[in-house]
Amino acid sequence: MGGFQKYPIPRYMNTSMWVVNRNWKWNTFHMLVPTFFLSFLCFRNFSVSTVTPPQPGEYIDPKSQWTPKILKY
Structure with missing residues (x-):
């Protein structure tokens, strides 16, 4: 339906803080x-x-x- 949407889809997301990956060291290691x-x-x-x-x-x-110390044929 056109017009007003009950649950509008935002064109972009407003976030008041950065998205921080707190496990970046662990994920990088793995x-x-x-x-x-x-x-x-x-x-x-x-x-x-x-x-x-x-x-x-x-x-x-x-x-x-x-x-050669190790013969790998």
Whole structure:
């Protein structure tokens, strides 16, 4: 119905105070920590491995700085 509305819909909301999220530190923590954790897992598992398995009889010097400490094939 046109004319006067019993419950008018405001075009904008007048608030006398700011809308404050008092749990912003807790919410930020719970958003960032799982994000970093999942990003680390994805980066670790989806990165292309450049390590080749050693050939039979090939000598690997364990004290060499170029020898990978963890072989991820």
